Amino acid sequence: MIPVAPAKEPPHFDKRVRKKGLSAIDELVGRKPRLKRPGRRRKKIAAREADIPADAFPPFWRDVLPDMLEAYERRCAYLALYFEHATGSPTIDHVLPKSRVWDQVxxxxxxxxxxALINTKKNDLTSLVDPFEVAEGWFALELVAFQVVRGPKAPPGKAKEIEETLRVLNMPECLKAREEYVTCYERGNIKLSYLERRAPFVASELRRQGRLLKEDS
Structure with missing residues (x-):
């Protein structure tokens, strides 16, 4: 896990997502919607916004998934691994879950x-380290089993959040993905520049631990 710089909100986000979403919330709590739309009004399902079930919010955020893929260079914020065009499974994670903070949906x-694997595992946890808040050195890579571990600069005050995050990051599929990148690089099948684009956390850890190939050192 490496620091991720927040991308600027796209110009069309307010129209495509925020306004449509807030109007849907109006309907779900029985208010007159702020926007007109074709079709029947959504059925009231809650007396107040905080009581709306997480799965009842219309997923307008999916409309900006292409923007996020471009803004974040097609890399998972948690794994720092690239989403392939045909086989990747990118999703949008609500860092503050829909089930807890309605006004951030x-x-x-x-x-x-x-x-998707990480998003499903994370579910509605709020105790993970936010990729926007992580700093260099909070996490490290163990190059035998390819587990992410507590880094040399991990702050003591974030111990609980880091441990929770490690449990999410070290699923078997994640270990295998890191192993494949390291193996391909060490065999000379991929260049360091490619590794840095596709798996920057792996590349930075190989560099930090003195494991780069001779020509890249």
């Missing part, structure tokens, strides 16, 4: 580009 600042 349709906010760009609450979105993280995230692999």
């Amino acid at each position: 349709y906010e760009w600042s609450n979105y993280r580009l995230c692999a």
Whole structure:
């Protein structure tokens, strides 16, 4: 896991996501919607916004997934691994879950580009390290089993969040992905520049641990 710089909100986000989402919330709590739309009004399902079930929010955020893929260079914010065009499974993670913070459901600042595997595992946890807040050295890569571990600069005050995050990052599929990148690089099948684009956390850890190939050192 490496630091991720927040991308600027796209100009069309307010129209495509925020306004449509807030109007849908109006309907879900029985208010007159702020926007007109074709079709029947959504059925009231809650007396107040905080009681709307997480799965009842219309997923307008999916409309900006292409923007997020471009803004974040097609890399998962948590794994720092590239999404392939045909076989990748990119999703939008709500860092503050829909089940807990209704007024952030349709906010760009609450979105993280995230692999479906990680998003499912994370679910509605709020105790993970936010990729926008992580600093260099909080996480490291162990190059035998390819697990992410606590880094040399991990702050003691973030111990609980880091441990929770490690449990999410070290699923078997994640270990295998890191192993394949390291193996391909060490065999000379991929260049360092390619590794840095596709798996920058792996590349930075090989560099930090003195494991780069001779020609890249």
